[in-house]
Amino acid sequence: MVDDDLWSAVGDPTRRRMVDLLLSHGGGTATSLSEHLPVTRQAIAKHLAVLDRVGLVHATTAGRERQFHVDQAQLARAVAQLADVGAAWDSRLRRIKRLAETIQRGADEKRGTGTGSTPAPG
């Protein structure tokens, strides 16, 4: 399982919408998905094949058409990877903000601006 493939699989907006629909409907077929999306059934089938290849969905054969379900564990794995990187930067940026604002307040007080919150020209 290559993560690059996982990421390009969920990087496509149509495929993300499909995952959403499969989650909210508890599964679906290419036909049922195509009723909710502005793309052809053939295009949906191709997208499902991509999702299936990276393990984000699994298919069972029920009746005439294959029924797809989201693999929650694999989805969680994909989400977690992005969230970890994003959360790391969120906390770094909060520290940058705190640090810069502390320095600015110090500079304001040194200049004796009085208000303490008057920003520097800029």
Place this chain on the structure above:
Amino acid sequence: MEYGTLEREIHIDAAPEIVFDVVSSPEHLREWWPDEAEFRPGAGGTGRIGFGDVTRDCRWMQFAVVDAVPPRHFSFRWTHPETEPAVEGNSFLVVFELEAARGGTLLRMTERGFRERGWDEAKVAAEYADHVTGWDFYLPRLVTYAPKVGAGA
């Protein structure tokens, strides 16, 4: 959103000159990110940043300044192999753009290179660089995981 790029923006009540200094100088970098930082902050400056105790198990990562235009722009690449110059495909590119706004600074940050390098590596780098957890592994969160998450901080 584009999964190959991470985007954030945050408003800071400090002048762009101060924010630029905070995001670009090794002394300040140590206060908001790595435990150690050794690099020349000008364009083309190379060096390294370290995570952990320098006397024991410090993990060093390569760091190369791509561009530095005070007080508007600072960009760097990191995590490339020590023996290679930092280029697309062997490193992550972080770009800070600063803009005077509402008496302070609007700081925009992007990090790209994930698609080229694979997310496992990005995750490993993030884990080494921070001890942050707590996100719900849940799709609705992902969908609303907007570029402006940092803005409310």
